[in-house]
Amino acid sequence: MRALILFIAALCVSPVLAQQSLPPAPLAYQQLSDPAQEAAALALMHTLRCLKCQSQSIADSDAPMAGDMRHQVRSRIAAGEEPEAIRAWLVQRYGDYVSYAPTVSSTTWPLFAVPLVLLLIAGGILWSRIGRKPKNAGEAT
């Protein structure tokens, strides 16, 4: 019984040093009233990295800073800004790291080029093997 009371009391204690003493930003957890705008905001938020918890998108993260970033995204979209303009605004401040949408740049082009090269090589090998086969097969039989 005492343990139960202690347990319930423990649940009621608020953290002494929480990461914020203020309520979350107005649009951190509040959806936009226009469904199309909210959908655009959500799509963008899923492709922006939370800077505090670096393996999550800001849509997935409960970090206060991610909430503030969601507030930025939603309020800018509500003001009529294009999603890609908001992404560019963040990339200008934090670099490509903040965006989960890959772009072709001087450092990332091999990511796009290597699969093409591998496909070409594989195609070449296949062609040289299968393409020659009927002739070989004809000789064999």
Add this chain to the structure above:
Amino acid sequence: MRLTLWIPLMLFALFAGLAGYQLTQPKNEFVESQMLGKPLPAFDLRPANLGQPGASLADFKDGKPKLLNIWASWCLPCIAEAPHLERLKDAGVDIVGVAIRDRPQDVARFLAQHGNPYSRIGADDLSVIQLEIGSSGVPETFVIDGQGIIRHQHIGDVRAGDVPKLLQKLEEAK
């Protein structure tokens, strides 16, 4: 022909070696601001501490380099850096604070406990200035020159060894 048979194994060894090497390399978890050399945005923050002025862009345009310290009363490393900010202040540095998501009573309590090295403190309730200058956490300290241009970013708490470096960066920003 026998040699070409070894190529896949060699490729595999190459990839494994590369992955192993990368695993031993230290990882940089800091997200550095891309705003160095660029001007501070226009901003005007309400005072975070009663009886002390807030912060605005105009405060940074008086021709003297300053430190812009992003901090919060709920931030534990900020307690660790407090004495070192005090040393910077004693060396004559003007430190402008920006308190992130903070209440005046919490700010006052923190300053009473750990000292107040700030000439002014603005309250950034929605991390707007923090996002504008490319800061990704608390605490962070920026060197701003007399024209309001961001010159240097220090990520994490200011430690004893960082004090001379920040003084030097302030000197360079003159």
